[in-house]
Amino acid sequence: MTALQGIRVVELSHERGAFAGKLLADMGADVIVAEPPEGSALRRWGPFVDDRPDPEQSLAWWHYNTSKRGVVLDLDTAEGRAGFGRLVACADLVLECEDPGRLAALGLDYADLARPELIWVSITPFGRAQPGRADLATDLTVLAAGGPVWSCGYDDHSLPPVRGLGFQGYSTACHFAVMSALTALLWRGASGEGQFVDVSMHAAANVTTEMGSYCYLVAGTTVQRQTGRHALETLSMPSQVRCADGRYVNTGVPPRQPKEFAGLLRWLHELGIAEDFPEAVFLELGAKRDFVDLSKIGLDDEITAIFGAGRQALEFVATRLSAYDFFVGAQRTGMPVGVIYAPEEAFEDLHFVARGFQTPVEHPELGRTVRYPGAPYRFEKTPWRISRRAPRLGEHTDEVFGELPRGTSFPR
Amino acid sequence: MSANALSHLRICDFTGQLAGAGATKWLAALGAEVIRIEDPVKQGTWDILRMMPPFVDERRGVDFGGGFNNHNVEKLGITLNLRTEKGRELLYEIVKRSDVVAENFAAGVLAKMGLSYERMKQLRADVIYVSNCGFGHTGPYASFKTWGPIVQAVSGLTFTSGLPEREPAGWGYSFMDHTGAYVMATAILMALLHRQRTGEGQWVDLSCTDAGLTLHGPALLDWTVNGRPTRRPGSPHSNRSEYPALAPHGIYPAAGDDEWLAIACRSDAEWRALGGVVKEPWVREARFAALAGRLAAQDALDAQLARWTRGREKAAAVAALSAAGVPAAPVAKPAERVDHDPATAGFGLWPTVRHSKMGEVRVDGLPVHFSKTDWQIERGGPCLGEHTEQVLTSLLGLSQGDVAKLRAEGVV
Numbered sequence: 001m002t003a004l005q006g007i008r009v010v011e012l013s014h015e016r017g018a019f020a021g022k023l024l025a026d027m028g029a030d031v032i033v034a035e036p037p038e039g040s041a042l043r044r045w046g047p048f049v050d051d052r053p054d055p056e057q058s059l060a061w062w063h064y065n066t067s068k069r070g071v072v073l074d075l076d077t078a079e080g081r082a083g084f085g086r087l088v089a090c091a092d093l094v095l096e097c098e099d100p101g102r103l104a105a106l107g108l109d110y111a112d113l114a115r116p117e118l119i120w121v122s123i124t125p126f127g128r129a130q131p132g133r134a135d136l137a138t139d140l141t142v143l144a145a146g147g148p149v150w151s152c153g154y155d156d157h158s159l160p161p162v163r164g165l166g167f168q169g170y171s172t173a174c175h176f177a178v179m180s181a182l183t184a185l186l187w188r189g190a191s192g193e194g195q196f197v198d199v200s201m202h203a204a205a206n207v208t209t210e211m212g213s214y215c216y217l218v219a220g221t222t223v224q225r226q227t228g229r230h231a232l233e234t235l236s237m238p239s240q241v242r243c244a245d246g247r248y249v250n251t252g253v254p255p256r257q258p259k260e261f262a263g264l265l266r267w268l269h270e271l272g273i274a275e276d277f278p279e280a281v282f283l284e285l286g287a288k289r290d291f292v293d294l295s296k297i298g299l300d301d302e303i304t305a306i307f308g309a310g311r312q313a314l315e316f317v318a319t320r321l322s323a324y325d326f327f328v329g330a331q332r333t334g335m336p337v338g339v340i341y342a343p344e345e346a347f348e349d350l351h352f353v354a355r356g357f358q359t360p361v362e363h364p365e366l367g368r369t370v371r372y373p374g375a376p377y378r379f380e381k382t383p384w385r386i387s388r389r390a391p392r393l394g395e396h397t398d399e400v401f402g403e404l405p406r407g408t409s410f411p412r
Numbered sequence: 413m414s415a416n417a418l419s420h421l422r423i424c425d426f427t428g429q430l431a432g433a434g435a436t437k438w439l440a441a442l443g444a445e446v447i448r449i450e451d452p453v454k455q456g457t458w459d460i461l462r463m464m465p466p467f468v469d470e471r472r473g474v475d476f477g478g479g480f481n482n483h484n485v486e487k488l489g490i491t492l493n494l495r496t497e498k499g500r501e502l503l504y505e506i507v508k509r510s511d512v513v514a515e516n517f518a519a520g521v522l523a524k525m526g527l528s529y530e531r532m533k534q535l536r537a538d539v540i541y542v543s544n545c546g547f548g549h550t551g552p553y554a555s556f557k558t559w560g561p562i563v564q565a566v567s568g569l570t571f572t573s574g575l576p577e578r579e580p581a582g583w584g585y586s587f588m589d590h591t592g593a594y595v596m597a598t599a600i601l602m603a604l605l606h607r608q609r610t611g612e613g614q615w616v617d618l619s620c621t622d623a624g625l626t627l628h629g630p631a632l633l634d635w636t637v638n639g640r641p642t643r644r645p646g647s648p649h650s651n652r653s654e655y656p657a658l659a660p661h662g663i664y665p666a667a668g669d670d671e672w673l674a675i676a677c678r679s680d681a682e683w684r685a686l687g688g689v690v691k692e693p694w695v696r697e698a699r700f701a702a703l704a705g706r707l708a709a710q711d712a713l714d715a716q717l718a719r720w721t722r723g724r725e726k727a728a729a730v731a732a733l734s735a736a737g738v739p740a741a742p743v744a745k746p747a748e749r750v751d752h753d754p755a756t757a758g759f760g761l762w763p764t765v766r767h768s769k770m771g772e773v774r775v776d777g778l779p780v781h782f783s784k785t786d787w788q789i790e791r792g793g794p795c796l797g798e799h800t801e802q803v804l805t806s807l808l809g810l811s812q813g814d815v816a817k818l819r820a821e822g823v824v
Contacts, residue, residue, distance in 0.1 A: 001606075003603065003605060004605065004606075019629075023598070027602055044656070045656040046630075046654075046655040046656065046657065047633075047634040047638060047655055049637055059633040059638075060655060062630075062633060063629050063633050126755045126759075127759050127781070130755040130758045131754050131755055131758070132755050136734055136737065136738070137739065138678065138739050140651070140663075140674045140676050140739075141674050141739050141740065141741035142741075144672075144741040145674075145742060145743075145744050146749065147744060148585075148587070149663065149672075149674070149743050150743055150744060150745055150746070151585050152573055152581055152583055152585075153581050154575075154578070160651060160662070160665065160672055162574060162575065162581040162663070163573070163650055163651050163663065163674070164572060164573030164587070164650055165572040165628075165631070166569070166572060166627050166629055167629060168587070168627065171591075171627055172590075172591070175594035175598065176594065176778075178598055179601060182602060182604075183438075183442055183785075184417065186417065186418065186605055186608060187418070187784075189605070189608045189609070190420055190608075195784040195785065196783040197780055197781070197782050198780060198781045198783075199779065199780045200780070201779075202779075203755075203756060203759050203761050203777075203779030203780075204779040206749055206756055206779065207761065207776040207777065207778070207779055208587070209585055210430065210479075211585060212584075212746055213750065213776055214466065214478055214482045214776065215465075215466045215478070215746070216746035217478075217750065217762060217773070217775060218467070218468055218481075218773060219465070219466035219468065219478065222747065223584070225584045226584065227581060227582075228579065228581065228582040229561065230561070230585055230586075231585060240579055248579055250561050250562055250565040250570065250582075252561070252562055331553070331557070334557070335557075336546075336556070336558055336562050337562065338564075338570075339566060340565045340566075340571050340580055341566055342568055342571045342641060343568030343571070343572060343628040343631055343642055344568075344632065344635040344641045344642060345568070346566060346568045346625050347568075347632055347635065347636075350552055351551045351553040352551075352621075355550060355622065357625060370636060370637055372633065373626050373632050374622070374625075374626070376595050376618070376623040376626045377595060377598075377599045377619075377622075377623070378548065378616065378617040378619075379602070379614060380616065381614040382602075382606050
């Protein structure tokens with residue numbers, strides 16, 4: 001049994017919302033993704049298998065459309081519009097990301113097709129009723145105008161602020177679209193009523209900036225970007241260190257408790273490098289205390305030295321070890337530090353492999369099994385699962401329309 | 413039927429920080445009764461945001477953290493000393509009346525306190541229990557500790573945000589605390605939907621690093637299919653767009669102090685439109701006319717474009733480019749997007765709550781609107797133990813005298 005078994009979703013394919021459809025499909029919803037005759041724009045995005053552009057070999061299409069069935073609908077023809085109407089008539093939920101006005105002009109909007117129990121989730125750059133050029137919104141512009149970019153970058157402000165990769169402007173809006181869809185489904189289960197949900201990508205980015213927004217909302221202050229760490233009103237101490245193998249780690253929150261100073265000292269001895277670290281004596285003092293009162297930093301010389309030695313010791317060990325060995329060693333002494341992995345390095349790491357994150361998916365046409373990213377969560381009774389590879393263009397058009405009640409003719 | 417989508421639900425909430433509290437914020441804003449359980453002995457300071465800046469004024473202490481208020485609006489807060497037998501008994505009575513137990517302690521902490529899923533299931537067979545921690549409850553790193561930046565480091569998100577041949581810039585805030593919260597809310601809602609239809613509860617193990625690793629999209633397939641790593645010379649260059657291949661695509665300086673704007677051309681037509689605004693000789697150079705040429709000469713292209721943007725006021729440049737049909741956006745500073753952006757104001761994105769001690773404070777709203785059961789954010793986060801008496805009397809039927817006695821005994 002899957003969590004969303006029997007829930008039918010009609011998705012109009014769009015790069016902004018494909019991830020939302022995947023989240024629902026991989027939990028068991030019957031997601032039917034509709035593409036125009038020339039195929040979804042995502043099929044023209046690379047990378048491609050063996051770098052050969054081909055709408056059936058786009059890895060972007062593959063990734064974002066797992067577990068879905070695919071149909072072709074040409075909304076510019078009367079038949080295609082009728083086909084969409086037939087699909088929606090049998091759907092629990094519609095997921096679409098068209099610019100405001102487009103579906104209304106086609107006579108295919110919520111107002112045109114709604115039944116009392118239908119749920120309709122619209123993802124648009126600014127919301128259905130807000131100003132802004134929706135047609136010009138991209139992941140980059142959403143993250144720039146919405147706040148995330150302001151907070152990301154380097155201490156050196158002559159360098160531009162940075163947008164993180166992975167289409168996170170889209171993924172954030174998609175998470176909200178899925179939370180909205182599920183909330184509306186729960187309420188429909190209790191009340192029998194469907195409804196319309198208006199998701200704004202710009203708003204989603206704006207409330208996904210942590211202190212960027214709430215420092216201003218609460219205290220009127222403006223955070224400033226800093227290399228590899230939280231943007232804050234004032235400059236904080238660096239927390240990224242380059243290790244002996246040239247790779248980086250995040251050294252996290254410096255040690256503050258006596259047992260942390262003791263653990264750090266023990267680790268230095270285990271590594272046989274305590275002699276090379278003159279400040280080890282302060283770690284010893286920290287370890288012997290009942291309590292290290294951080295409010296006395298800068299006031300009490302010994303506490304200042306203890307706190308400073310903890311931070312320096314972490315940096316010192318990091319320069320003596322590989323990033324991975326530092327990560328595992330520090331975590332084993334109880335300190336929350338992290339190796340800065342490239343995505344593929346995390347994917348191949350033993351922890352993620354042991355948790356079964358790598359997910360084999362059959363691609364029969366290629367005669368190969370491809371390893372995909374796995375589950376964001378582990379459900380005890382209704383497991384996440386990729387039930388099939390992404391559909392080929394129009395792969396399920398006959399099948400899906402064959403299942404629908406007889407009515408309008410088959411769309412071409 | 414109430415107009416609140418989730419008002420039929422009660423959540424026994426052990427979450428804190430943002431990764432957990434952000435999840436139950438969604439549920440509370442949509443009408444669920446969320447009861448935060450906090451420790452009277454440690455004054456609720458496991459959630460360090462209770463006493464962290466920003467602050468509305470000079471007052472300090474566990475009831476004045478601005479971030480805590482932001483993430484805990486519309487929730488009830490009670491204190492229970494779970495080290496005491498009576499405290500645990502009261503908790504058990506709350507669990508019997510709760511649909512969901514939500515927690516984001518380090519793996520195993522609640523089980524050690526006698527509050528495992530197995531125990532909770534004995535109290536209420538159909539309970540949904542969602543655990544959210546850094547590395548999940550199984551795997552070699554299950555005991556490792558994290559906070560947002562560590563999750564981002566290990567799951568590849570820090571690495572994929574940065575400029576080439578420099579250390580990673582990472583995310584200047586806990587993007588994965590936000591996203592972990594969204595994934596956690598999604599898991600809770602999916603489990604509730606399954607229970608609504610089958611009567612079956614379950615446990616969900618959510619690992620924030622797994623969730624982070626799901627966000628690289630096609631880059632991981634490029635690795636598993638084509639063997640191309642993201643760690644390679646010149647990569648990542650995250651303000652650019654390798655997939656889909658676009659140029660120009662970046663963040664460029666504007667006139668003034670630390671002012672920037674984002675520009676993306678998705679087609680040769682948009683490039684020509686940009687040329688119509690920029691009107692300099694270099695935009696007509698043949699090498700830039702087609703995408704392949706612009707990609708091949710991207711460094712020169714970016715340098716020329718930056719020379720043009722640098723002398724221009726951010727808002728004016730964005731307006732001119734947008735009017736010409738070129739995707740462009742300001743890198744918005746907090747004040748600009750909170751107080752001077754019609755698309756956030758018009759969406760009602762910054763509601764004002766009334767907090768019992770702080771008074772009126774603006775907070776992050778939700779980036780969605782439901783046509784029938786929209787969210788409501790009016791009440792501030794709970795002061796420590798603010799609703800202990802209310803919950804124990806109204807939910808468990810204790811008298812005020814009983815509560816006073818429990819207070820005297822150190823149980824609440």
